[in-house]
Amino acid sequence: MTPQGGPVERYARQVVFPGVGEAGQHRLTGSRVTLVGCGALGTVIANVVARAGVGFLRIVDRDYVELSNLQRQVLFDEQDAADGAPKATAAVEKLRRINSDITYEPVVADFGPDNAERLVRDVDLVLDGADNFEVRYVVNDVCVKLGKPWVYAAAIASYGVLMPIIPGQTACLRCALSDPPAAGSVDTCDTAGVLAPSPGIIGNLAAAEGIKLLIGATDQLARGLTWIDCWYNSFNRTPIETPVPDCPTCQQRHFDFLERPASSGGATLCGRDAVQVRPPAPVTLDLAQLAGRLAPVGSVRQGPHLVRLVVPPHELTIFEDGRAIVKGTADVAVARGLYARYIGV
Numbered sequence: 001m002t003p004q005g006g007p008v009e010r011y012a013r014q015v016v017f018p019g020v021g022e023a024g025q026h027r028l029t030g031s032r033v034t035l036v037g038c039g040a041l042g043t044v045i046a047n048v049v050a051r052a053g054v055g056f057l058r059i060v061d062r063d064y065v066e067l068s069n070l071q072r073q074v075l076f077d078e079q080d081a082a083d084g085a086p087k088a089t090a091a092v093e094k095l096r097r098i099n100s101d102i103t104y105e106p107v108v109a110d111f112g113p114d115n116a117e118r119l120v121r122d123v124d125l126v127l128d129g130a131d132n133f134e135v136r137y138v139v140n141d142v143c144v145k146l147g148k149p150w151v152y153a154a155a156i157a158s159y160g161v162l163m164p165i166i167p168g169q170t171a172c173l174r175c176a177l178s179d180p181p182a183a184g185s186v187d188t189c190d191t192a193g194v195l196a197p198s199p200g201i202i203g204n205l206a207a208a209e210g211i212k213l214l215i216g217a218t219d220q221l222a223r224g225l226t227w228i229d230c231w232y233n234s235f236n237r238t239p240i241e242t243p244v245p246d247c248p249t250c251q252q253r254h255f256d257f258l259e260r261p262a263s264s265g266g267a268t269l270c271g272r273d274a275v276q277v278r279p280p281a282p283v284t285l286d287l288a289q290l291a292g293r294l295a296p297v298g299s300v301r302q303g304p305h306l307v308r309l310v311v312p313p314h315e316l317t318i319f320e321d322g323r324a325i326v327k328g329t330a331d332v333a334v335a336r337g338l339y340a341r342y343i344g345v
């Protein structure tokens with residue numbers, strides 16, 4: 001139920017701002033957005049664009065809420081952590097209480113080559129709340145391929161970076177960073193930690209770039225790569241404005257990351273002692289049946305979108321799409337072994 005006053009009152013302060021105005025608000029209300037990743041950055045971005053009044057917001061996230069997220073992931077609370085709720089659905093439940101005029105689509109899944117085109121084709125803009133480079137290069141490929149603007153954003157420790165990208169006009173991610181950094185060569189939340197203002201600042205700036213892109217205020221874009229450190233007090237912009245002439249993605253149109261088959265191996269998650277294992281082939285699990293089958297093995301809890309199995313010292317959170325997050329190990333082989341033993345798909 002929308003409170004009295006309706007959209008005119010809700011967006012009054014934003015409409016008075018000359019950069020937006022009534023025409024800008026009208027464009028925002030008619031706009032469609034996909035947000036990839038809903039952790040520290042993603043919750044900040046989702047909060048801003050939902051309050052600003054986009055028309056449709058799809059939130060894609062593979063993970064579930066934990067207590068250690070609450071220090072910075074602004075849409076979640078203690079109850080979400082106690083429930084171990086999937087982030088995509090928990091975020092949408094919160095956002096519905098903030099702005100019920102928006103059509104939301106929570107997607108509890110990995111964003112990857114197998115679903116990227118489907119999740120991006122019907123939107124006007126993609127916003128990056130991802131926590132790893134593998135996903136970002138898939139986002140870059142699919143956005144360049146389909147001609148969708150997107151905002152690259154990343155934050156860790158006390159610093160972060162962002163860059164708005166319009167395929168065919170600006171540099172793309174691969175123009176700026178020709179290849180993803182090698183695994184293990186960059187800081188992660190595990191090794192460097194994260195101070196809440198860092199994703200807060202970067203997420204808000206990324207959302208501002210997104211709003212400019214949605215209303216067509218492209219003359220005001222913060223073109224290039226913006227770097228901010230909120231602890232050591234630096235603010236820099238590298239002017240990578242035009243595409244690199246031989247960029248394999250936006251100039252030669254080779255979509256290597258999109259064409260790469262989705263990995264069926266495990267991947268260590270950011271920020272905890274856990275490994276994600278993907279099913280070897282696409283599958284939709286019957287969660288009730290799985291919960292019944294696992295009951296003799298250990299302590300089992302079934303939610304609407306997941307089954308949690310606790311077999312000390314491990315905890316397996318199994319999603320409908322066949323993924324499992326195995327907590328209590330950072331060893332991919334151990335995680336795969338537990339997956340094969342208990343889920344076996």
Ligand SMILES: [Zn+2]
Pocket residue numbers: 171172173174175176243244247248249250251
């Ligand atoms: Zn490029």
